[in-house]
Amino acid sequence: MLSEFDLIKHYFVQNYAEDPRFALGIxxxxxxxNPAPDMQLAxxxxxLVSGRHFFPDADPYQLGHKCLAVxxxxxxxxxxxxxAFTLSLSLPEANPAWLAPFSQGLFNLAQQHHCRLIGGDTTKGPLNICITIFGEVLPNSALRRDAAQVGDDIWVSGNIGDARLALAAYWKELTLSTEDHRIAATRMHTPTPRIALGIALRGIANAALDISDGLIGDLGHILERSQVGARLYVDDLPAGPILQQQAQDKRREFCLAGGDDYELCFTAPVHQRDAVIQAGLTSQTNVTRIGSIEASKGLRLIDKNHQEIQLVLRSFDHFTTE
Amino acid sequence: MLSEFDLIKHYFVQNYAEDPRFALGIxxxxxxxNPAPDMQLAxxxxxLVSGRHFFPDADPYQLGHKCLAVxxxxxxxxxxxxxAFTLSLSLPEANPAWLAPFSQGLFNLAQQHHCRLIGGDTTKGPLNICITIFGEVLPNSALRRDAAQVGDDIWVSGNIGDARLALAAYWKELTLSTEDHRIAATRMHTPTPRIALGIALRGIANAALDISDGLIGDLGHILERSQVGARLYVDDLPAGPILQQQAQDKRREFCLAGGDDYELCFTAPVHQRDAVIQAGLTSQTNVTRIGSIEASKGLRLIDKNHQEIQLVLRSFDHFTTE
Incomplete structure (x- = not known):
């Protein structure tokens, strides 16, 4: 069997061209x-834990992609x-049939974003993947959770709910055709981080976060930290292509409370609407206006008839869902 | 039961005085x-995995100390x-009787070193603790592994081998008195990171690393990366106070190959001997000269009679020891 150090070297030490941002790597x-001059480091x-964030038999290529994507x-x-990022891996065994595709999924995504693996740890134990990532932001230009302003539009990128739909099919809550399940599952297993959109929204959006636990729960963090409320146009939410074919109650539930989408939810002043649409075009990412920030605390769900509706929904929480 | 977010807030969100190094925390x-001007970020x-790096019933206060200490x-x-550091925790359950002392052990050590928790993740799963830490170094002043020079003295801080001795007693390889086992185990469970010595050695030492897997194995990394060899004076190694009372073969074995000491092994030019001793004094850390770097590759073990000896020893490796 490979020793720990051989294992790291073989799958995870990559040669990069000389890059002045790094004085020393693995x-x-x-x-x-060396962060760039006048840059903050984010x-x-x-x-990610086996059996919790992914199935124990998860495809290792997709898993490598997903753990960096989140x-x-x-x-x-x-x-x-x-x-750059660090990777700490706990593995039951040093199995090349797993490590090779895992590292490939990881590095293919890393290279798309010029993001370099600079260190980490490997150890024997239950499968557990811990990544710490570093990014550059201009001082005072980061999109924070506490910066939503009353009157802001609320926007969401891409479409949402298909990851939750795939999970529902895995859990046999409903039945999908094989092809529909495959399309929905792709959203769940290989989410697309909206890096280009995030950068394009600098100076345009006020607050932003990514949707990992579900739109309502995550938007709730913006509302709480910004000390504002919101109304959300439930029937304007951009359901994913397979979810659009489902009944209204599933569409609403999975869009509002489904996790694992990794789309951006952000707020921007009304006068920035054209700029937001332009940011979506330059980053080749759909953006949809789904609500607005209000002074009155709480979240109000509004249907297509402009009526407020009540839905019992709960956001995903690792410690309370079982 | 506490929700995930309540759990984080209660035990891990601390109030710090305003600190210009941080624009935004948890x-x-x-x-x-914001790293200081003209600073590199290390x-x-x-x-750390339960059953691998610590016993499943490990004292949570000591564990909180140790995972940050390493x-x-x-x-x-x-x-x-x-x-600063990030903490990602996988826990079987949100148990305050574990979380309270764990967070206390962690923060007591963090505060000693003015090191701030700035983020992380919690999730349900087998006990697993992943810390990523950030430190400031002046550009071109870091103590690297690849910088040992032929003729350098080799030094070690503090004393070594007691952590391995404690493990030997746990494993019943030998018998210690209760008090001796307690003293040795303290070295294993609450190692002292040699921060002050490391900083004092800037500009004095050439190469350095910390001893986690055992002196021979770790020194081997310096030799390999610096493309040099070394001789080590086996009977000059600073055995810990309890290990000193053991037979010569155990003393040698545990000093040379015992892990978990977290002392520094470093090399420095001969003309810096007084400066190294002064660095030890200012940092209140014992330092012992234990060998020298040579051009001839490989590691030669020399006894007190100046004879080269052969010992069969193996350094700790997570994937090959079982």
Whole structure:
């Protein structure tokens, strides 16, 4: 069997062209990073656990993609430009049939975003993947959660709910055709971090975050931290292509409370509507206006007849869902 | 039961005085860090797994100390000044009887080093603790592994081998008195990161690392990366106070190959001997000269009679020891 150090070297030490942002990469006690002059470093960490965030038999290529994608998505939600990441892996065994596709899924996405692996750790234990990611933001230009203003439009990128729909089919809550399930599952297994949109929204959006636990729960963080309320146009939510074919109650539920979409939810002043649409065009990402920020606390759900509706929904929470 | 977010807030969100190094801490998608002008950021990540790096019933206060200590030790080994860390926790349950002392052990050590928790993740799963730490170093002043020079003295801080001795007693390889086992176990459970020494050695030492897997294996990384060899004076190694009372073969074995000490091993030019001793005094850390770097590759073990000896020893490796 490969030793720990051979294992790291073989699958995870990559040769990069000389890059002045990095003084030292993998192989020492620490990596050394030189952020660009007048840049802040945005730092985020996510841990993915087998059986909790992914199925124990998850496709390793998709898993490599996803565990980096969810971290990149946090950078996108700040308007940060990806710089580097560390990877800590706990593995039951050093199995090349798993490590090869896992590292490939990881690095294919990393290279798309010029994001470099600079260190980490490997150990034996239950499968657990912990990534800490670093991105660059201009000082005072990050898209924060606490910056929503009364009167802002609320927007969401791409479409939402298909990841939850795929999970419903896995859980046999409903039945999908094989092809529909495959399309929906692609959203769940290989989410697209909205890096280009996040950067394009600098100076345009006020507040932003990425939707990991579900729109309502995540938007709730913006409302709480910005000390505002909101109304949401439930029937304007951009359901994913397969979810659009489902009944209204499922469409609403999965769009509002389904997690794992990794789309951006953001607020922007009304006078920035054209600029938001232009940011969507330049980043080749659909954007949909779904509500507005109000002074009155709480979240009001409005249907297509302009009536407020009551829905019992709960956002995903690792410790309370079982 | 507490929800995920309540859990984080209660045990891990601390109020710090305003600190210009941090633009934004816990609660957004990313933390925002402003490194000091003309500083590099040193970044390291370590993952600790239950049953692998600590006993499943490990004292949570000591565990909180240790998981941060091993990361601080990586900063010490670069001569970096601690700045901040992220914590990702996978837990079987949200148990306050574990979380309260764990967070206390963690923060007591963090505060000693003015090192701030700026983000992370919590999730349900097998107990797994992943910390990524950030420290500041002056550009071109970090103590790297690849910088040992032929003729350098080799030094080690503090004393070594007691952590391995404690493990031997747990494993019933040998018998210790209750009091001796307690003293040795303290070294294993609450290692002291040598931050002050690391900083004091800037500009004096050439190469450095911390001893986590055992002196021979870790020194081997310096030799390999610096493309040099070394001789080590086996009977000059500073055995810990309890290990000193053991037979010569155990003393040698545990000093040379025992892990979990988190002392610094470093090399420095002969003309810096007084400066190294002064660095030890100012940082209140014992330092012992234990060998020298040679051009001839490989590691030669020399006994007190100046004879080269052969010992069969193996360094700790997570994937090959079982």
């Amino acid at each position: 192989g020492d006690d620490c990596a050394l990073v 730092i985020s960490s996510d841990m 971290n990149l998505s946090d950078l996108a939600a700040m308007g940060a430009k990806p710089l | 609660g957004d998608d990313c933390a925002l860090v 970044i390291s990540s370590d993952m 990361n601080l030790s990586d900063l010490a080994a670069m001569g970096a000044k601690p700045l």
